Structures are given as C-alpha cells and as structure tokens.
Amino acid sequence: MLSLTGKLSTTFLNGVCFTKQSFKIYNGYSGFYDYGPSGCAIIPCVTPEVVLKASGHVEKLTDQMVKDEKTGTFYRADQLLKDFCNEKLREDVRLSLEQAAELRRTLAMMDDLSVEELGAKIKEYGITAPDTKNPLSDPYPFNLMFQTSVGPSGLTAAYVRPETAPGIFVNFKDLYYNNGNKLPFAAAQIGQAFRNEISPRQGFSRVREFTLAEIEHFVDPKDKSHPKFSEVKNLEFLMFPREEQMSAQSAKKIRLGEAVSRGIVNNETIGYFIGRVYLFLSRLGIDQDHLRFRQHLANEMAHYAADCWDAEIECSYGWIECVGIADRSAYDLRAHTEKSGVALVAQEKFSEPREVEKLVIAPVKKELGLAFKGKALGMKATLESKGEVEFYVRKLGKNVCIKKNMLLISKEKKKEFQRVFTPSVIEPSSGIDRIIYCLCEHCFYRRPSKAGDEQLNVFRFPPLVAPIKCTVFTLVQNQQYEEVAKVISESLSVAGISHKIDITGASIGKRYARTDELGVPCAITVDSTSSVTIRERDSKDQMRVHVDDVASIVKALTDGQRTWEDVWASYPHHSFFNFYIIIFVLLIIMLVSKFFIFLFCFQDIASDFLGFLII
C-alpha cells in the first residue's frame, strides 16, 4: 500500500491512463478530472467557455426566439411559423393553389431562413402570440446552453455541456496515444446533456436535460472502410435517401451493402454504424416498420459534413430523430487544434520512405536581408529606429513586401517518412430518452380482461430491456408459500435479477394485470413448496419448474441466452389454449366422478391444480 510512502499523483494515474485533468489542451481547469480510457470514461458536465467557443456551440447552438410584446411570454420563432403553415394548409379551405404552394415552400426552406427572413415571414403572415393574439417581437437568437461560472471570482465563464462530444475531442491526443498511435479507434461517452429550450413541448422528445450516448470513431480520411462491415452488409431495412426525399418519394427497403456500394451512403464506416444502430433498436423492441434511416438534405448538414443519416422512429408525435450518424470530417479536431494550439493530428509512418515531388520555396537570404535592411537576423535595433517593414511577420507584427528576386521557387524531389493528417470523425449520437419513449409506444398494447369487461394495459418489453424482469407471487396467502417466495426472491437477488415480490391477498388475476402493465416478462407463482409456475407475459403460457431452477431459467431468459421457445421445450409447458381444454375435460371428469373433493384433500396436489387455473 502506497499511502504510507507517498501520494499516487494524478500524473502517475494519468501515466497508466486511469485519470487525467479535464480540458488539458486548454491548460486544464482545477477541480475537474476525466476517467479513462483504462478507468471508466467519465467526462465533466461543466465545460469552460473556451472549449465551447472552439467547438462552435457558443456561436451556433441558438434558436430564434420571439416574445409576446405584452405578456413577455417567449416562443420559438420557427415553431410558430411551422405551426401556422401546417394549420393553414390543413384547415383553410379558401386557400388558393398559389397560396398553398407558397406555404409549402416556406415549410421546405425553414432550416435555411436567416433571422431577418424568419422575422419578415412572421410579419408577412400576420402571426401573433398563440395564447393571447398579441403582437410578437422581432426574432432574436437565444443560446441554448445553461450558463454558469467556475471558481469564486465569477469571471471564468462556463456552460453545462450541451453534448458529450467536446469532452472526447479535447482528449484526442491521449486517446490516440493509448491506442498505440493507430487509427481507427473510437471513444464512447454516456451522460447527461443540457439544453435550455425556449418552450419545451412534445413530452420526452424535447426536454431540457437528457441522456446522450455518443461514439466518436476516428478514421484516416483516405480510408473509411470498416473491418466489420461485412457483418451488417446483408441487413435490409427502410432507408430514405436524399434523392427520394427531393423527388417526393417515400422510404424504401434497401440492402445496406448495396447502399454503400452504390454510393448512397458515403462510406463503409457510416454504413457499419447505421447497421449497428438498426440491430440495436430492433433488439430493444422498436417496431421495424416504424423505423427508417433518413439522409440529411444538403441544407440540413453542416458545410463540413461528408454525410449524415438520422435513425427516425415513428410515434404519435410523427417521425422523430432518435440517433444521428454523421461523418463530421476533420472539423472538430481542426477547430480545437486552432484554438488550443495543440496539434490534434495522426501520423501514418511509411514502411519505406516515399519520394515525392514538392514545390520548395527557398528564401534568397541576400535579397531578403536587403528588404529587411539587415533586420532578418540582427535587425532589432534597425527596426526600432526605422519602425517600418512591408510584409507581415508575426514576431514583428508588421508587413514586408516580397519581391520576385527574394525567393527561389522550384520543384524538388524529397524523401518523406510519414504523413501527418487530421483524422475524420464519424459520430453516432443517440438520444436515450427519445428511444425509451418510442420503445414505450411500440411495446404498448391493450387486451381484454378475463371477464371481458375492461381493457388491460400491457408493455411487451423484450426481457433484455424490461426494467423489472420478474415478479414472485404466492397463489394463496399461506406461510409455507411465503417462505418459498422469499427463498426464490433471494436466489434472484444473488443472480442480480431485478424483481418484485407480492405476497398480498390481491387476486392472482389482478396481480398479473399489474405486472403486465409494468412490462414484467416473467411471473413466478408459488403454488407448492417444491415447484412453481413461470408465466410468460404475452402468450400467458405457463410452465412448471423446480424451485431451485427458477433463478437460472429467468437469468438465461432475461440475459438473452435462451428464448422462451427453447425453455418451453425443456419443461412441462401449458399453453393458454391447451390449458383451457385440459381444465374443461378435467372439470367434467371430476364433477362426474366426485373426484373433486378427494383431490383437494392433498394440499400440494391441489395447489398444483390451482396453479394451472391462474390466467
């Protein structure tokens, strides 16, 4: 133990890649540390202004805001304009064809409108505040970041991060070193992001604090192939390329490999991540018929982006963007290089030196010396007396005129040993809350209760994502069964399975309904001291398993190691349909033979039987 001999300095922990001071390329900020890459990657939320200036967020992460001139209520200008156009198109029957076309044009070019044009449109259409009909102010930009300051002076401006990416870019140098100075590599970050929305609405699709999961995958701009692309190239799903959008067609199924080979998707790496996002969302339980990948139109993309696709999920709010997959080229690393002065670049070492022809510009020292009047080397004194030169020399801060005779420009053959370049970054970025909301919608359905008098709510979450994996019930209130339920609950805890135990006297049907409404995939009912039933939520089928096997079966099902079909085959299984027939036949036999009363004398057998009655 080192604590008795000396401190484990942060420099040392940095050396073994566990931690480092945050924002190091901007000289660091006291009291903020990053974990990673060998530790867990946690990057601060509070981000200094200089970082977000370099990334462009301070200047560009804005929405246009208008104000009700009497009440002072704020609105997003583009939302008002959009709502106005849509409503007019939907409801105004007196609209001329020409007027309708004009409104559609406005909707289409919404993202291209400058703040002045936006204001002019609002005036032109006579749009007023939706609640009061009061006149509106001219639109003006409002930055969406929550501002704060670091330290007691209040002078170090900072923001609560609007996304997690900048925290990764500023660490590029260490991450590259940690990967043995080799490309490609990726860094991932999951965490809270914050946007001070002007008027949040649409429930979970636009909130002020949300969970972002971002990957920054750094590649050589000359080689954007992906070694695992072949694993996803045969996937086929709804894609909505730029061209189809422009020509008013709809999304169509395209094989991913074809989309890349035909150049619809810019490169294999974007393609790989599109495929992985598709697999991820499908496995979560997102309905494939209501999932599409839409390519950004030219006017939606930043000027530096090479390509950008959004995974959009259709829900009651329409198609909402849940994951963005963008090839941001070298923009971010270049911006942080420029502002921080730290070169965020990669090298490709040549296996043998390459001969290249280069334009070489050599100064003719004599002529330059004359131009500087001797200042070029020991010119300080002369400069002070004369005070004037003609081209800009950063160190002098002056202009000096270069004439033809001062330079020799020639083509020369040179040997190069490496290539230095700024990597491109491909960024899949997921809004976790939006995905969860869509998942809730896609997994939700209603079915009639047993008595048929009400509709019961069910969430058909796949076992892997259900927040609670399993409930434990006792069929009837009975101390022996309660003991068994507790034993099972403990074995589930040991196996790390989130579950609920309900040994109340509520009817078993009511308890199943509760559990279905929470999307719990397995319900265990204790109806004997040796074996129990496990009920599957959607089919309502049941099987009988030994108490000792419960935890391992539930674990295998919820980890995705085994499917229900697989498990049904190994245990006595009673499908909901067969079960009714069996019960019907049994009841008739029993009623006829008076077997009924006899059977109930044996408590354990009776409870097995009652177990089957559970629906």
Add this chain to the structure above:
Amino acid sequence: MLSLTGKLSTTFLNGVCFTKQSFKIYNGYSGFYDYGPSGCAIIPCVTPEVVLKASGHVEKLTDQMVKDEKTGTFYRADQLLKDFCNEKLREDVRLSLEQAAELRRTLAMMDDLSVEELGAKIKEYGITAPDTKNPLSDPYPFNLMFQTSVGPSGLTAAYVRPETAPGIFVNFKDLYYNNGNKLPFAAAQIGQAFRNEISPRQGFSRVREFTLAEIEHFVDPKDKSHPKFSEVKNLEFLMFPREEQMSAQSAKKIRLGEAVSRGIVNNETIGYFIGRVYLFLSRLGIDQDHLRFRQHLANEMAHYAADCWDAEIECSYGWIECVGIADRSAYDLRAHTEKSGVALVAQEKFSEPREVEKLVIAPVKKELGLAFKGKALGMKATLESKGEVEFYVRKLGKNVCIKKNMLLISKEKKKEFQRVFTPSVIEPSSGIDRIIYCLCEHCFYRRPSKAGDEQLNVFRFPPLVAPIKCTVFTLVQNQQYEEVAKVISESLSVAGISHKIDITGASIGKRYARTDELGVPCAITVDSTSSVTIRERDSKDQMRVHVDDVASIVKALTDGQRTWEDVWASYPHHSFFNFYIIIFVLLIIMLVSKFFIFLFCFQDIASDFLGFLII
C-alpha cells in the same frame, strides 16, 4: 402499437410509474423529467432555486472565503487557519506550552467558528496570503453551488445540484405510494454532483464535479429496527465513537451488534448500513486496517441529526471521509412540506381503532362571537367597519385576545384509526471518486522485474472491480496463434468481459508488465492452437485450459462466482515457484540428452513448453 392511435401521455406513463415531471410538488418545471421507480431512476441535475432553498442549500452550503487584497486570489479561510496552526505546531520550536495549547484549541473548535470569529483569529495570528504574503480581506461566505437559470427570461434561478438527495425527497409521495403506502422503503440515486470549490486541492478528494451514490431509507421514527440487521451484526471492524475521540483514544475493533446494543450506534438501521458499507468497501479491495467508522462529534452534526458516522479511509492525504451514514430524522421531508405545501407524511393504519385521551380545546362560541363582535361567522362587514381584532387569525391577518371564558379545555377519550407522521430518513451517501482514489492507493504495490534492474508497478484490483478483466496475447507472432487470439477475444466479447488484445511483437515480459500496471487480473497467452495459459497477476501462477473454456473461466473468476484457488484445483496449474524448479530440471535433462532439438520439431508441444517459460 399505440403510436397510430394516440399519444402515451406522461400522465399515463406516470400512472404506471415509469416517468414523471420533475419537482412536481413545486408545481413542476417544463422540460425536466424523472424516471422511476419502475423505470430507471434518473433525476435532473439542474434544480430550481425553490427546492434548494427549502433544503437549506442556498443558505448553508457555503465556505468562508478570503481574498488576497492585492492580487485578488481567493482562499478558503478555514483551510488557511488550519494550515497555519498545524505548521506552527510542527515547526515552531520556540512555541510556549500555553501557545501550543491555544493553537490546538483553535484546531478543535474550527467547525464551530462563526465568520466573525474566523476573521478575528486570522487577524490575531497575523495570517497573510500564502503565495504573496499580502494582507487578506475579512472572510465572507461563498455559496458552493454552480448557479444558472432556466428558460429564456433568465429569471428562473436554478443551480446544478450539489447532491442527489433533494431529487428524492421531492418525490417522496410517489415513492411511498409505489411501495403500497408502507414503510420502510428506500430510494437510491447515482449521478453527478457539482460544487464550485473555492480552491480545489488534494487531487481527487476535493473536486468540482464528482459522482455521488446516495440511498434515502425512510423509516417510522418509532421503529428504526432493520429486518436484515442480523446478517451484519457479527462483523467486527475499526470504529471510532464520539467518546473515544473526546478522550483522545484511538479507533478500536468493535462488534457491530455490540455497538448497537450498547447504544454507541443510535439504531439498527444506521448499524445495518454501516455493516453494508464495510462489506462493500472490503470487497472492492479497500485495506481493512486503513478503514474506520468515525462518529460525528456533537458540533459536527446538524442540530436535527440523530446520529452520523463517516466511513474514513486512510491514504496519503490522511483519513478522508468517503461515505457518510446519517440519521437526518424528519428534517428534509418537513422542510419540503413547509415550502411546497404538499404534506410529505406517512400513515400507520391501526388494525383496530385505539382509544386515546386527548386534550380537547372547544371554542365557547358565544364568548368568541362576542370577542369577534359577530365576525366569527359572518363577520366580514363588521371587520371592515371596525378594522380591529386582538388575536392572530391567519385568514384575517390580525390579533385577537383569547380570554379564559372563550374556550373549554378538557380531557376527552377519542377513537383514532390511524397515526399520521413524518418519516425519518437514514442516508448513506458515497463519494465514488474518493473511494476509487483510495482503492488505487490500497491496491498499488511495486515488485522487482525479472532481471531485478527495475521496480514494476502493479495494481492488485480484485477481479470484480478491475476495469479491464483480461488481456489476450500471442506468445510469438504467428498467424495461427493470432487466429486463436481473435477467436478467444470474440468469445470474451460475447460473454461481456472487457479485455484487450495485444498481438504486437513486444516481449512477453514487457506485455505482462503493462498488463500488471493496469491491474488486469488475468492474462491469456496463446501458445498453441488448442490450449492456452491463464496467468494470475499477483502470484504470477499459470494454468493451462482449453481454448473453448477460456471465456467461462474468466467470467466465473471476474463475476466472483469462483475463486482462483477453486479454479487452480480444476486445471493443470503451475505455480511460479514450482515452475522454476521444473524448468531447471528439464533444461538439465534436455541439455544432457540432446532432447532439446527433438522436442522443438513438434510445434505444438514446443509452444506448450514455451508457454511455461512465460513469466
């Protein structure tokens, strides 16, 4: 799927307990949602001012700050005073016994000093700015929260949360309902917390953004027993009760059950959490000899707290507080009840009504009516004309004098059906970053390299917590081995085991050293196409296992299902010590018999042999 038929409203999602609007008892704030309890529990970081005013953070989460009067640099006043006293005591040999005693008194009462007393001490001792020796300003309070504002008006003050607890208290009503209106229950929250420290120092022990893990365990103040206390009552570890601290004794080993029964620890629930924290920290790898539970002195605790214990870990910074376990009584729920107007209370329904004797105060209506001059019922008009009454009636906002004859005070027997009370809360709160830092120190050691010429760094992280569980090497660069390494790497990925693959040509010794420095518990070396060796980091012992078994063995070891001892027994195992003897004997035999060359003809056998050579 519901998306085609209607929205899944947040009200509905709230109904099934997946989500809810945040800060609902304070009328909610647009754009912030909580998940839970049936979803995952995520609570916003941005917290409205009203919540943090109620919790006392706005008024009390302050440090006293002084300023270098010339340079404007800020310091924490108490830190300067503490450093001054400690340095004086340590280094000033001319100090009289009396002076030394005075300095020790100051150190002891540090937490009790008011801002004026702190300023007076700094003046009295002539303390100046540590860097410049300039005079210091008077101390003044500085709030440690990062301030921001919500919404476009900039008028809704908010803070980035200083701890996660308030987000749980404001949700008490829903959590209580979700637990079937029964106590005890607990809510847990893990997330970032933010404190704008005046001058952060001591590396990870005082940072501006950190990870907090808090549990709020709500109990009936009349019954603070814990059903699982018996599971921890026989644990014995270093405790440092208040009395031992006051009488200058040191921490000593006490059995937890005894500490509770003797009343050293206030109640079973605090005791239970102390035990769980002890088990948690021990399993992480914290050295038990450098872990103690220190009880807060009376002057350290808030006036409302019933008891408070800190888990302190000794490291190179001294004993630092890593987990606090406090019985905060009903303070927080009462404060939020008062400010929000929403009663955060629990009910105990009696199984049968209880007869209680109560003091009943009945108004004598006639006399009161006279006092009010008829205002008591229809008094509005009279009040307006007269404008004066003598005791305080909130609705009137006036004082009215109550005389003896206006009230009948008597003891009466009444039936009560339930008891309404504010629950107590017991709060274990862990600073994850401090624990991780201490863990790094406690797990760190150095051992000589094979050649003995350098000291190699090792982190002996238990497999359960090591960030990377396993590395995969090839013994020599060889395409067949690389294929095997990739197959193993894939099987590890499928099993969810974080690992690194290193098929570079670096010497195997160097690669082991790298892996030890990252605290990786298992190193797999491919030295044949059928079986591989697994090396344990600390003993350097190796065993030989089949390629197909690797993932399951590593998983069992890192999940904690199997121990190394257990695994050693099941596979061919070569301890580091035995191995040297075997190699020595073998080498002699081979050199003598010229067996050496023969052996190497069989590549697989040869690689097995080389595998043993790895150290």
